[in-house]
Amino acid sequence: MELVTERTVDGFRRELLRREYSHGTAESYVRSIRAFARWSGGAVDRGLVLTWKARLTAQYAPATVNAMLAGLNRFFDFAGRPECRVKVLRLQRRSFREAERELDRGEYRALVRTARTLGRERLALVMETICATGIRVGEVPYITVEAACRGRTDVALKGKVRTIFLPDRLCRRLLQYARKQKITSGEIFLTGGGKRLSRTQIWAEMKRLCRAAGVAAGKVFPHNLRHLFARTFYRACQDVVKLADILGHSSIETTRIYLLTTGTEHLRQLERLGLLC
Known part of the structure; x- marks a missing residue:
């Protein structure tokens, strides 16, 4: 059965709002899930998630990567697939901004x-x-x-x-x-x-x-x-x-x-x- 469907994504969004996540956070998590699903063609396993994490790391700032992974990890917990979770990147504390x-x-x-x-x-x-x-x-x-x-x-x-x-x-x-x-x-x-x-x-x-x-x-x-x-x-x-x-x-x-x-x-x-x- 396909894991990322409109029904599961909508259910995930409702669950986040029920837990009093902000609308902005909920929508950000949903965008991350849909981006992964488009890239993976709908397939889901931990190996694919790790590959996607590596691709994100090569393209985006670490904070952006972690925000996208956070959404995906929460979705896997919601969907009953915790084995697909991956670790976020460790961020060094910054002393100044660009x-x-x-x-x-x-x-x-x-x-x-x-x-x-x-x-x-x-x-x-x-x-x-x-x-x-x-x-x-x-x-x-x-x-x-x-x-x-x-x-x-x-x-x-x-x-x-x-x-x-x-x-x-x-x-x-x-x-x-x-x-x-x-x-x-x-x-x-x-x-x-x-x-x-x-x-x-x-x-x-x-x-x-x-x-x-x-x-x-x-x-x-x-x-x-x-x-x-x-x-x-x-x-x-x-x-x-x-x-x-x-x-x-x-x-x-x-x-x-x-x-x-x-x-x-x-x-x-x-x-x-x-x-x-």
Whole structure:
């Protein structure tokens, strides 16, 4: 019997959501399963999974490989085939991140300005909302008219509830935009047809800005706005525990990843040590 079918994949997705995995994580796992099934032609055994792991390792960054393997391993547990599980790659702790992947404040402002110049006010405001609050792109639906009126919103995600505060200036912009769109209650960021704005649509719209804004496409994706918020907040207050609470991290080690400096900054710090005679 074929293991990866629409029925088993849909059942797996429902089980993840029942266990309160986020919709984003569930969809990511499903994409990994389908990618493997397309490559293997539907066949499943541990030898094939190991070969696929080797191919992924040759093509993608280790973190990406591990994310794909995590989805596949969980699916094998769900489908009653734990013998097909494989080990993820061991990752060495990194001390800095690549400059070509880091979005800086000037590039962020260029993206927002370009969006407004092109008449993409909704996109400009979505980017400002993510970057000014540190929310995940999947938490954008929690930005409602009511939240903008209160200056705060309660986010329930990944089995946790946390309060997100909205700066006054952002609230004024959100309410002004809502009035212009004739939105009197509920979610502010909607499509032209009144449906929820998806993370995929936000990602795609940001990518389309790159050339006009003069920002490298590799730096432009919603999660990088969250990283920019984290670095900026930490430089202002130097409190990693408070930052972890704001970002909704259970572990400060996760927050530490957001605070990695670029290799260029790392080198400048070494130069300032003055340890060469």
